[in-house]
Amino acid sequence: xxxxxxxxxxxxxxxxxxxxxxxxxxxxxxxxxxxxxxxxxxxxxxxxxxxxxxxxxxxxxxxxxxxxxxxxxxxxxxxxxxxxxxxxxxxxxxxxxxxxxxxxxxxxxxxxxxxxxxxxxxxxxxxxxxxxxxxxxxxxxxxxxxxxxxxxxxxxx
Numbered sequence: 628x629x630x631x632x633x634x635x636x637x638x639x640x641x642x643x644x645x646x647x648x649x650x651x652x653x654x655x656x657x658x659x660x661x662x663x664x665x666x667x668x669x670x671x672x673x674x675x676x677x678x679x680x681x682x683x684x685x686x687x688x689x690x691x692x693x694x695x696x697x698x699x700x701x702x703x704x705x706x707x708x709x710x711x712x713x714x715x716x717x718x719x720x721x722x723x724x725x726x727x728x729x730x731x732x733x734x735x736x737x738x739x740x741x742x743x744x745x746x747x748x749x750x751x752x753x754x755x756x757x758x759x760x761x762x763x764x765x766x767x768x769x770x771x772x773x774x775x776x777x778x779x780x781x782x783x784x
Contacts, residue, residue: 654687666703669770670779675705681714692721703735705782710735710743724755725762733770735778743777746770 663678681699688694695718703710716730733746748766752759769775 656685658683660699669775670705670782673705673779673782675703675782678702678704688721691723692719694719701733708782710737710778710781712744724753725751726754726759727751732768737781740781743781744769744775 660681660683661679663676666675666677667673669675679699679701681697683698684694684696686694686696696716697718698715699713701712701714703712712733712735714731714733716728716732719727719729721727728750729748731745731747733744734742735744736742746768748768749763750761750765750768750771751763752761764771769778
């Protein structure tokens with residue numbers, strides 16, 4: 628949930644800045660990002676270092692509507708083990724308090740062992756509340772629901 632909220636917060640902040648400077652209804656900004664963070668909440672007792680390499684596209688549709696497309700690879704490492712996740716998700720903000728996330732946030736597979744974490748489909752949230760209110764969830768969202776036993780078990784073994 629924290630990772631999804633971080634994605635939403637960064638998208639909302641980006642769209643708020645873009646809305647204040649809105650001039651062209653079809654304006655696009657593209658950039659590459661590379662960053663890492665330590666996740667100590669997904670698997671209690673295990674710190675997972677996540678490193679992302681991503682290509683982002685921000686599209687301003689109007690002062691109250693924007694799309695934020697994220698494509699990339701996340702590398703997760705803990706206890707000497709490493710897994711990767713290819714992700715591609717569209718974050719849609721329209722109107723300003725409703726945020727939709729559509730696509731794949733996590734798709735982590737162990738070679739020869741299958742999926743250990745899949746977070747894909749659609750989520751609709753009202754971000755005007757704290758914490759955000761889930762309005763609609765479709766698809767498997769193991770990270771969001773806390774169904775992370777397979778991922779944590781892999782890193783613990």
